[in-house]
Amino acid sequence: MPGSKKKPAAEPKAGNTLADKLARLGIAREQDLVLHLPLRYEDHTQLCPLAALKAGQAWQVEATIVTTEIQYRPRRQLVCLLEDGEAQLVLRFFHFYPSQQKALAPGKRVRAFGDVREGHFGLEIVHPSFQVVAPGTPLPDRLTPVYPTTAGLAQDALRKLVHRALVRDPAYLAETLPPWTREPRRLWGFGEAVRYLHEPPTDASQAALDERTHPAWTRLKFDELIAQQLSLKIHRRARARRRAPRLPGDTTLTRALYARLPFTLTRAQQRVIAEIRRDLAKAEPMQRLLQGDVGSGKTVVAALAALQAIESGYQVAFMAPTEILAEQHYRKLAAWLDGLPLKMAWLSGGLPAKTKRQAKAAIESGEAQFAIGTHMLFQDEV
DSSP, rough: OOOOOOOBSSSGGGHHHHHHHHOOOOOOOOHHHHHHOOEEEEESSOOOOGOOTTTTSSSEEEEEEEEEEEEEESSSSSEEEEESSSSSSEEEESSOOHHHHHHHHTOOOOEEEEEEETTTEEEEEEEEEEEEEETTOOSSBBBBEOOOOOOOOOOOHHHHHHHHHHHHOOOOGGGOHHHHGGOOOOTHHHHHHHHHHHHHHHSSHHHHTTTOOOOHHHHHHHHHHHHHHHHHHHHHHHHHHEEEEEEEOOOOHHHHHHOOSSSSHHHHHHHHHHHHHHHSSSSSSOOOOOOOOOTTSSHHHHHHHOOOOOTTTEEEEEOOHHHHHHHHHHHHHHHHHSSSSOOOOEOOTTOOOOOOHHHHHHHTTTTOOOEEEEEEGSTOOO
């Protein structure tokens, strides 16, 4: 994201505690807060009278605290009874701090939001979000974002940090796409989309926001896709600059293996083998994953690639994750390659010490061109 300065996400005077909490969320710079996007939204723009509440939905209420007490059955909890002159509602906290108990003192007027449920003594909200308010305190004119957070970092604190980042530096919201890319696709502007997601108006489709189908989300998805593709392109260019030995082979060993195989290769195998042959002949590292079902013929493809490297004057290490599988490969490859002018070495943890020494010596001297084994192949002497 564009930005002229890399301001820290937390002010120095806030200490390391806040910075550490933000770091757990992947937020190191103030501009990181701009793209710390909401998980969902709550509608705090309306109040519901206590008498009109229904269980099974999220509501926002405003009422006066009548009583606040700590109860111990069935477990320790803070219980507040609210009243608005027509009905009552219980607020219940199973995890609370002394500061919350002090804030929720009888006589205080609170605004609370949460899922209403049927309790033993009427309707209640468990662990609501709340704030102490004065009579006539205006309601928000935007939907309220709920952000991914971490222990000890309240939603209100996170909202303030995000809002500060949004208004502090216009460069954080600078456009990232040219008009000829954005306009044909009817994409929103970057700043417009980010502001909308952090502070959606009351008439916004909450369903479209929560389901990530809103045009504001579409714009940021497009940016993510562009960033991913650019990252891949940069990675490919960097890989292309790396050098690797060319392994063109002379086909003497590969042709010999083709001639003695007891089966015919499929078209898919032939296609993949040709692609791997071309990759190995290049002066840049091959980056390829060969995928196939069990019994689809991956081993013979790997064997032909190994023979091309041996034809080019190099040794090959063929590793399997378990000793049983490695030995199966060794026996199969030994049968296929029997009689060809190359030596194979078998190395695993279960071999006798003398046999291991002999195998390592053959590999180290270059006498064995084809080494097959388990993680034992990952040794300095090998």
